Amino acid sequence: MKKMAVVTASLVAAFGLMGIGAQSYTSQTTAQAATSTSPTISVNTIYNNSTKVTGKATKGVAVVIRNAKNKTIAKGTASSTTGAYSVKLPAKQKTGTKLYVYAHNNKTGRYFYRIMTVKAASTKSSTTSTTSSTTSKTTSSTSSSSTKSSTASFKISTPTGTWKSATYKGWAIQYTFSQKTGLTEKVTYGKKTAYPVKLATYSVTTKTPTFWKINVTPKTGKKTSFYMRFTAKNKFVIVNSKNQKIKASVGKAPAAYYTYTLQK
Numbered sequence: 001m002k003k004m005a006v007v008t009a010s011l012v013a014a015f016g017l018m019g020i021g022a023q024s025y026t027s028q029t030t031a032q033a034a035t036s037t038s039p040t041i042s043v044n045t046i047y048n049n050s051t052k053v054t055g056k057a058t059k060g061v062a063v064v065i066r067n068a069k070n071k072t073i074a075k076g077t078a079s080s081t082t083g084a085y086s087v088k089l090p091a092k093q094k095t096g097t098k099l100y101v102y103a104h105n106n107k108t109g110r111y112f113y114r115i116m117t118v119k120a121a122s123t124k125s126s127t128t129s130t131t132s133s134t135t136s137k138t139t140s141s142t143s144s145s146s147t148k149s150s151t152a153s154f155k156i157s158t159p160t161g162t163w164k165s166a167t168y169k170g171w172a173i174q175y176t177f178s179q180k181t182g183l184t185e186k187v188t189y190g191k192k193t194a195y196p197v198k199l200a201t202y203s204v205t206t207k208t209p210t211f212w213k214i215n216v217t218p219k220t221g222k223k224t225s226f227y228m229r230f231t232a233k234n235k236f237v238i239v240n241s242k243n244q245k246i247k248a249s250v251g252k253a254p255a256a257y258y259t260y261t262l263q264k
Contacts, residue, residue: 041103057103064102154233163260171253187251196251234262
């Protein structure tokens with residue numbers, strides 16, 4: 001089977017002591033971790049009155065759109081100079097319909113896709129996508145903070161990278177999202193380090209441009225999920241399903257309102 005990678009739109013955290021892993025995908029709803037030679041693709045929000053699917057991908061790759069039955073409904077090619085693409089849909093899609101938008105490198109056979117959920121035309125929000133991720137156990141308590149608006153001056157298309165919290169009572173938590181290896185969760189206390197989950201597969205469901213649900217499938221154990229809200233292009237906090245900030249604990253780390261910052 002050819003290797004592939006997925007970025008979807010979906011997060012409720014299951015945390016173990018200090019680590020997150022990566023999960024394996026099936027052909028329609030999930031995908032194996034991508035390699036360094038895999039193409040990439042971003043997709044603009046698709047509405048129920050959209051006649052085209054647009055976005056940017058690796059220059060010159062084939063862009064293929066499939067429905068939930070894995071049937072190809074449209075094809076196109078990304079610009080060889082800018083990577084921009086515009087693929088005409090055969091018909092307007094119903095709200096809630098799942099479309100799978102692939103970037104396929106015909107030379108290497110590698111591909112990468114995003115799962116897009118068609119939105120009502122009256123609902124203006126940014127790109128929706130799905131990503132692979134890791135699992136871990138999370139304990140949480142809801143704070144009194146109110147739900148934040150989905151409108152933001154910044155744009156996030158993928159959680160790829162290493163995100164680290166500030167130290168709290170000697171503890172620090174780190175999430176690493178990788179399209180190649182999946183999600184790994186790391187917890188440190190002084191000189192001690194633990195990985196509650198390593199190399200787990202994950203998927204991302206975008207509730208709003210800054211409010212995501214992460215679904216995690218570890219190599220062993222049950223599937224879990226958690227929610228995150230981006231407060232800046234390089235920061236996120238853990239929230240509940242109502243987008244309210246909560247105290248979260250990974251492994252043996254104490255529950256707290258951790259803020260995670262993308263590491264350079």
